[in-house]
Amino acid sequence: MNPIAVWQRYWFPAVPVRRIAVYRLVIAAFAFIDVTVVSGFISRYSHVSQEFYKPLYILRIMGHHFQVSPAVTTALHIVLAITLAMALIGLYTRVALIISAPLYLWWFATYYSYGAVQHGRIIVVISLVVLAIAPAGRALSVDAIRLRSRRAVAGAALPAPLNETDPLAGWSMRVIMILVVAAYTLAAYAKVHTSGLGWATSGALQRLIIEKHTPAGMWLSHYPEIVKLMQVLTLIMEGTTAIVLFRGRIRDLYFLSLAMFHVGTLVLTNINFLGLMVGYLAFYDLEVGAARISAFAGRLSRAKPVDVIYDSDCGLCVRAVTVLKSLDWFGAISARPGPAGIPAMRAIYRGHVSEGYDAFRQVARVVPVLWLALPFAYLPPVAALGHRAYAWVAAHRSTSGACGVGPDAACTVPGHDHAAVGGSVDDGLGGSNATIAGRDRA
Amino acid sequence: MTVTDTQTSSPAVVVERKYPRWLMAAMAVCTAIFVVSQLGVGLTLRTLTYPVVAFPMFADAPKVEIDPDINAVTADGVTHHLMWSDFGLTHDQLNFYVNRKIALNNHELRMGAPEKLKFLGEQWAAKHGNPTLKSVSLSFDEHALDGSGVVTKVPIVSWTATS
Numbered sequence: 001m002n003p004i005a006v007w008q009r010y011w012f013p014a015v016p017v018r019r020i021a022v023y024r025l026v027i028a029a030f031a032f033i034d035v036t037v038v039s040g041f042i043s044r045y046s047h048v049s050q051e052f053y054k055p056l057y058i059l060r061i062m063g064h065h066f067q068v069s070p071a072v073t074t075a076l077h078i079v080l081a082i083t084l085a086m087a088l089i090g091l092y093t094r095v096a097l098i099i100s101a102p103l104y105l106w107w108f109a110t111y112y113s114y115g116a117v118q119h120g121r122i123i124v125v126i127s128l129v130v131l132a133i134a135p136a137g138r139a140l141s142v143d144a145i146r147l148r149s150r151r152a153v154a155g156a157a158l159p160a161p162l163n164e165t166d167p168l169a170g171w172s173m174r175v176i177m178i179l180v181v182a183a184y185t186l187a188a189y190a191k192v193h194t195s196g197l198g199w200a201t202s203g204a205l206q207r208l209i210i211e212k213h214t215p216a217g218m219w220l221s222h223y224p225e226i227v228k229l230m231q232v233l234t235l236i237m238e239g240t241t242a243i244v245l246f247r248g249r250i251r252d253l254y255f256l257s258l259a260m261f262h263v264g265t266l267v268l269t270n271i272n273f274l275g276l277m278v279g280y281l282a283f284y285d286l287e288v289g290a291a292r293i294s295a296f297a298g299r300l301s302r303a304k305p306v307d308v309i310y311d312s313d314c315g316l317c318v319r320a321v322t323v324l325k326s327l328d329w330f331g332a333i334s335a336r337p338g339p340a341g342i343p344a345m346r347a348i349y350r351g352h353v354s355e356g357y358d359a360f361r362q363v364a365r366v367v368p369v370l371w372l373a374l375p376f377a378y379l380p381p382v383a384a385l386g387h388r389a390y391a392w393v394a395a396h397r398s399t400s401g402a403c404g405v406g407p408d409a410a411c412t413v414p415g416h417d418h419a420a421v422g423g424s425v426d427d428g429l430g431g432s433n434a435t436i437a438g439r440d441r442a
Numbered sequence: 443m444t445v446t447d448t449q450t451s452s453p454a455v456v457v458e459r460k461y462p463r464w465l466m467a468a469m470a471v472c473t474a475i476f477v478v479s480q481l482g483v484g485l486t487l488r489t490l491t492y493p494v495v496a497f498p499m500f501a502d503a504p505k506v507e508i509d510p511d512i513n514a515v516t517a518d519g520v521t522h523h524l525m526w527s528d529f530g531l532t533h534d535q536l537n538f539y540v541n542r543k544i545a546l547n548n549h550e551l552r553m554g555a556p557e558k559l560k561f562l563g564e565q566w567a568a569k570h571g572n573p574t575l576k577s578v579s580l581s582f583d584e585h586a587l588d589g590s591g592v593v594t595k596v597p598i599v600s601w602t603a604t605s
Contacts, residue, residue, distance in 0.1 A: 167458075
């Protein structure tokens with residue numbers, strides 16, 4: 001067996017792009033909340049005396065021998081937050097990740113340069129790096145919606161979502177998997193290498209618990225035998241973590257045990273390993289889980305989909321409906337072309353018909369991603385502007401297969417033609433199913 | 443143009459994206475270098491100033507825990523307890539500074555330890571109306587690890603104003 005081929009096969013399995021898209025959502029959300037809420041205090045370190053500053057090796061090789069000034073720190077903090085938000089929604093995803101990954105590393109390396117180095121967040125940094133290399137923005141992102149809407153053509157069926165597999169997507173998850181296992185295994189190695197197997201029954205954990213001085217820890221410190229038992233279990237669990245590389249119940253059980261271990265670490269020593277725990281997700285078929293959650297949410301709502309009727313001869317209308325379908329993760333919209341010359345998009349929900357701007361608002365009410373924008377859409381000035389803008393666009397749209405507004409806009413895609421049979425919509429993530437009755441249009 | 447039975451969306455087809463062989467080869471080599479370097483750093487325990495994935499916390503096992511206790515005496519004779527927050531640091535970060543610049547947990551003094559205590563006193567004074575300092579001292583609170591809860595105060599080093 002060719003070892004190079006084995007290496008390639010292991011590291012580059014083609015997995016669904018949606019898997020890393022879900023992982024991107026979790027990692028970017030974690031990092032965004034982290035830098036804006038949890039660790040925002042790090043920006044104040046630019047005011048702390050230089051005497052306390054001992055830059056990490058990684059900062060020294062980047063030329064950071066001195067503290068960054070408060071103004072520059074604030075500016076970089078803002079850039080970091082903005083790029084993480086962009087990575088979260090998937091807007092220029094790769095660029096956002098390329099900028100945010102080193103900034104997130106700098107952010108925490110700065111904090112660690114004032115004290116002992118911890119490693120809990122490094123999985124998040126490496127996740128941002130591998131997601132920047134892999135095509136993490138090709139699903140569940142603004143980029144993916146733009147890509148899909150560009151394929152929308154007047155007179156043709158709505159383009160299906162990209163349903164891709166990618167070897168770099170598999171690679172990115174493999175890297176995280178190996179690093180999660182390495183983190184635990186190397187932690188066990190460090191303990192045994194430094195103190196021998198006797199570490200398991202030493203007072204090391206007792207020492208840490210007293211040093212951290214949490215109420216729960218101080219209570220437990222009066223029972224040193226229990227603390228030693230916890231040490232033994234910790235060493236066994238860390239040393240055998242490689243088991244999670246195998247699929248099945250044993251993996252689930254191990255991750256459950258590790259999660260409980262970290263909850264204990266948080267309660268007893270106030271050390272937070274949530275940044276490492278998010279790496280567990282790389283071991284799972286996240287796209288399957290997301291689809292199940294989406295289907296469950298769809299069932300929970302028990303609502304009939306909003307029936308959206310649009311002008312399929314209008315390129316702009318087809319693009320708009322494609323965007324709405326892309327945002328419809330829970331199957332709340334069923335879209336179908338209306339009769340030729342339909343003056344405005346219609347939304348029919350429980351027998352109530354809305355048109356134009358009102359139809360957009362009706363759709364926004366059933367698509368959770370749009371709920372944030374919904375209150376603004378009902379503000380009188382916004383609503384008035386929306387109605388006028390819709391009326392203007394509707395009056396000036398091209399209905400001759402054009403992609404945009406205006407009589408000269410033309411749009412053709414080679415090989416893209418009308419579908420000839422009724423069918424169903426598969427919009428991924430538990431997307432809606434809308435069967436269309438046959439009809440003729442001239 | 444006549445269209446019959448228009449469907450609203452074409453069915454999703456799974457497409458495998460392909461990359462050039464040279465790119466995959468380069469990725470494989472870079473991956474090997476990265477993994478080997480990470481494992482190398484972890485196995486040689488060079489994790490203190492290098493944010494590699496590993497957390498060899500509590501790798502040593504001393505018999506007692508040591509907690510720095512820093513006190514400053516001002517000209518009016520009042521003793522003030524200096525807190526980590528007085529320096530804009532966390533509890534751990536002040537401990538780290540004390541170990542790095544003043545004294546190790548085994549009581550071994552660092553060179554220039556009294557001057558570092560003076561520096562801490564001045565930092566504290568600057569935040570509290572610049573009172574005149576008479577002395578700044580460091581002691582360690584040593585906790586017994588046998589569950590008894592006994593804490594012993596061990597004086598380590600102090601700085602005293604000359605005039």
